[in-house]
Amino acid sequence: MNLIGYGIATIGPALAIGLIFSALINSVARQPEAKNVLQPLAILGFAVAEALAILGFVLFFLA
Amino acid sequence: MSLSAALTSGAVVTADEFTGPSPADFYQPMWDFGWIEITRPMLVLVLVTILACWIMLAGSRNASVVPSKGQFYFEQIYDFVRGGIARDMIGPNYKKYLPLIFGLFLFVLLSNLMASTPFVQNPPSARIAVPIAATAVVYIAYHYVGFKKHGFLGYFKFMVPAGLAPAMVPVIFLLEAATFFLIRPLTLALRLFGNMFAGHMLILVFVLGGEFLLFHDNWLFKLFSVGAFGMGFLMQIFEILIQALQAYVFALLAASYIGTAEADEH
Amino acid sequence: MLAHVTTLAGRLVASGGGEGGGGGNDGTGLPILPHTGELIFGIIAIGIILFVAWKKVVPAMEQMYAERTAAIEGGMKQAEEAQAAAAAAKEQYESQLAQARAEASQIRENARAEGAQIVAEMREQANAEAGRITENATKQIAAERQQASASLRSEVGRLSTDLASKIVGESLHDEVRSKGTVDRFLAELESGQIRPEKVGN
């Protein structure tokens, strides 16, 4: 049951990461010179979203 | 095992029980000598070694300025590793590490492709021992490079990023040390293992399920088996992509870790 | 705490639930633990591959790349030399062509000048010839006229003397006198001192 719960919990971060990087690719394709500004932002967003997945993973072991 | 069996047996409501694939299916002992046990992945490893050495020696023997056909194909792989991975990730003095990166790439690639090779169909990289062995080489290499470049204490000092409040240094150092010494090799090995294991497991699910459906009495199930085998075939093609990609990622991360250790300042 | 750790390690290594997941030597550990024989084989395999790559493959390939770079650079240098030679040949050819063209135009100019000179010479010659011929003719005509007038004068003189002597009946053929008379008369006639009368009635 925990396993299935964790599997469901990964859906959210997966969608978030996909959205973040699609937005990054779109922006860089439109404005390549803005890459230096956009990439750290995207990485921060990715870290936050991925942290949710890791938290779910940890809770899977905790609970 | 219980989960996959539960899932598949939930789908197939019959009297006779379907047993799905389990990690035990990857463990195929052949001869037991007591102190060592020869398993099928070990034989595949021998095959991989022979194949890799043959490819490398045949591709680079009589390496000439104007390449022959075989040398041309070999050069494509070599150039990909040399220019696409090693030079990008390590930097100017990448040539020292080329044998390591290239050998690892070829080894992991062939090990992965063994999952889709006819009559073998057993990836050694789906056994955790092989990714661990490959990671051990990378682990030794990048720590050796780091200690040699920065000195013993300098390497630990190098791990802590600049611009940090002094009170935070011990905590962050703990975190960085855990990342450098534990999590990086762990994720490197587990990524390769997990991808190969799960991919092969997926194919096994489709093929074993299709087989079960085919040999079932109900004719409707025989019809469904076509779909299952078709999905297995599609997954097989998809797996070949994943196998090449994972070999690339493994070599890329190995080069990246060496490049980080080789870097002057972060 | 130590008891916790040891029991955890023991669970990890020894008990995969007896499923044969693959850990340890006999494959009874968890699947994320390495099988001993496979680990040894894997390290040996990677060692062999890395050794071959390190000793044989990469040096050969790098040497080949260096040679290829040298060959390409040499080829470029050769191409540059060939281009320079071609440029020199073209320049030479063009200079030769220009020279030939200049020569031709000079020849043409010379020919034209020569032709003009020839024509001028010819014209001059013809003019001179024409002038000479005209002069000759004028001279001849003048001479003939002179001659004619002289012979006419002597004829007229003799005739008139004859006529006069026939009238007079006496030979008036005294040379000096008659000559002087007739000449004087003619000179007076020419100068218009006497007007010629009608000889008839």
Next chain:
Amino acid sequence: MSPASPNLTPSGGKDERSGFSRGSDLAAQIVSYLIAGPLTFGAIGWGLDALLSTHFLRPIGIIVGVALSMYVIWLRYGRP
């Protein structure tokens, strides 16, 4: 282009467009940090729990670990 605005060039100084591999390992390294944080500090919390026979230090360690991981990620990769 005026010499006062060197950052307007597409590649801001570094040769980050040179190869397609460059930067593609960032995600893997970030995941490494994110796993390392909770694991390390959760283990510390678990050890303190075992020593002090309490029960609340392990979750606190995990939460603190996630926060520290994100802080390190911001330090290393988040600053433009």
